[in-house]
Amino acid sequence: MKQTDEVDDLLTRAGARWRADQEAPPEPDLEYMLSGGRKNRRWVPALAAASVAVVAAGVITVLPNPKSPTADAPASPVASAPAGGTPNAGTPQTFAQGNDEFLVKPGDKVQVSGQIVAAPGKTPVFCPPLAVHAIGYPPGKEPAPSCPDDFAVKLNGLDLDKVPGIKTVKGVRVGAAAVTGIWRGGAIDVEEQSAEKPLSYPAQNELQCPVPPGGWTSKPSNISSTAVTKFLTAHAAQIDGPIFRYPNGTSRGAPVVILIGIAHGDATVFREAFEKVYQGNYCVVPVLLSRSDNERISNAIGDLMSKNKTLGIYGAGGSGIYGGGASVSLVAYTPEVKAAFTPVGLDLIRFSPQVRPVS
Template sequence: MKQTDEVDDLLTRAGARWRADQEAPPEPDLEYMLSGGRKHRRWVPALAAASVAVIAAGVIAVLPDPKTPTAPTAQAPSTTAATPDARTPQTIAQGNDDFLVKPGDKVQVSGKIIAVPGKTPVFCPPLAVPDIGYPPGKEPAPSCPDNFAVKLNGLDLGQIPGLSTIKGVLSGEATVTGTWRGGAIDVDVQTALKPLDHPAQTELECPVPPGGWKSQPSNISSTAVTKFLAAHAYQATGPIFRYPNGTSRGAPVVILIGLAHGDADAFRQAFEKVYRGNYCVVPTLLSQSDEQRVTNAIGDVMSGNPKLGIYSASGPGLYGGRALAQVTAYTPEVKAALTPAGLDLIRVIPQVRPVR
């Protein structure tokens, strides 16, 4: 699943929320909505990312790590839900250090190159842009904000395949390797584009009960359930809609609740007093309150320190792991700025990658 697909996926699941709340068929057929030719849109603008991540209950994607421990919440004391892995917060935080870059390090970038006449060509991260259909010949010239642009000293534009020109500005895609100079790269090697590798994403899944899931209505959008989940935001996150038998008409819809803190059996007993329908409770790293705190903290860094080059933030959503901070380069300055939010609760995804 591509990260840029997640807004469309969020809209699909919002439609499914309506479907799951109905007391009887017929239900709308979502199969076409999920697979039929939609034009994927890019994610939200960077400075609004933190607030959107909260509103969307973290449905926007983050690379998964559902097996890490969490720090306790400030809202209510509780025990942490058991996780299948014993790694420590210190180990998880150190994992981000694999991406740390300092002046003099060998680094690599892969993606969009922009060359304005009379200026040093730059690499530009995949920033969110308005999806506007400009008439032919009316497209704006490519550009990249200075706080995200990485200067490419010594780049040979003649070696970049498929360059296009709009209003005198050249743009194309390439992979560039060289020496990091803090906001710039002294180019050693340039090749055709080699997309960045990302770990495979594994969505949270509900264990199948004996006899399988039944097709039945639910009251997930009822006032009682909404108030319950809001009251337990310090320990749980969700709801997340799952489709174990596909999305055809009449297929069962299962509500997944992630539990970060507290006893799972006690939570289920309380939840069943207000909820009717299919559901499951699975361990997650962050509760809704945890997620809001972390993504808001990343958002504060984004807006308060734009020169750091952090361009998006989101919660774990369907993957149950850490919050996501996408950055131009993970420098010691970025690390220091994100540390108060809890580096063991954040997965850093940089565009400037060290070459070991």
């Protein structure tokens, strides 16, 4: 045997001994991998993305455009655990969003609250909370504050001297305030102004697995196996997830529960088929959108963001860990926005506008 071969053999054996001494790696977080990274991310910056796609198992896929899904509940009770578990007695929440309560038309009284930017010689504008580039400028070299025209709302008649805490940065006056006035389509005729007021949003409850009698116990899981991955991919038009749940914390040895959201079809039939390939803790809960639904809607939103800048969309996301509609963050929910999103499915989207009607 050559000396180099002996060295290679020694290194190989040493490496094998070292690997054997290491602790087992943590469970892969497929909630992040298989849900398109939606575990915590809610918004996709409009300035940084021309379109939105769902990432499954680290691969970006584009699926055919299915028919618009419905918000019907699963046809049968939803199981909370494998065989021997307790069924989830809960029913799906009302997913359809009251988006018309945000609808604003020219002449309506509205309010905005947030950043005010006033460049020299220009009408002050309200600027929504856009994503910003994380660039470390040297002190004194930062660019002057600004707001892209596609998202700026002109504030006609605003008294800058009454904006709380307003300051001047490189000749541009910047502050924060709540402004009430008449909507003119991209502009507001100011009637009142006051200190900034936080916007309210409909409450959302994160999806949770019902606890079976006796609680969850630790057991091995084959969620990352090829068989399970193929099964879940094959049911992309029916389910969303999987989402990892840690009911007793994330310490080593604590039980891990796999949450599957079911948007369409019979939950009992799905559970019986799933248990033929999956081993471990899991639960099934009702959701509004499947993986395919999320992909279709996300792609449609991305197309609107890139093709129609006048809609004022600056962020979007899938249903994520809340199981409801896809989210769209935008300047104002106008008749034009409503018309553009009608083919996508208004009851499948949760709009979060900055311009709010005032009764």
